[in-house]
Amino acid sequence: MKNPPEILLGFDFGMKRIGVAVGQTVTKTARPLGVVKATLGIPQWDTLKKFIHDWRPDALVVGVPLNMDGTEQPLTQAARQFSNALAERFQLPVFGIDERLTSVEAKDRIFSEGGYKALKNSQIDSIAAQLILQNWLTQTNHT
Secondary structure (H helix, E strand, O other): OOOOOOEEEEEEOOOOEEEEEEEEOOOOEEEEEEEEEEEOOEEOHHHHHHHHHHHOOOEEEEEEOEOOOOOEOHHHHHHHHHHHHHHHHHOOOEEEEEOOOHHHHHHHHHHHHHHHHHHHOOOHHHHHHHHHHHHHHHHOOOO
């Protein structure tokens, strides 16, 4: 009997909002779920816990913000602290992945589908989380 598909939640960390996406390793696809509000990088843990409870992921993926030259930026350490807090709080493996340009790509995607109005009213953070998770799924060997 085969193991069930590996379910993952992906996160686009931010100081005010954290985008959330779900994906799985069988089809290597991800989709946006929503946003968790944060205060100075501290998420609303009850909202985040609901995502974990509803989706029962086997692992979590957090985008690590880096400068274009690969060096760390001020947000990098906060994202790592968030990753550590996730691992400790939910007792799940947490993987980090370079997230350079995912927010830019998310904005471009939304704008191309609906113009400026769509960009203004969209959930950029959850689409960025989808892109982060999608990148992890396609770059990582899951066999």
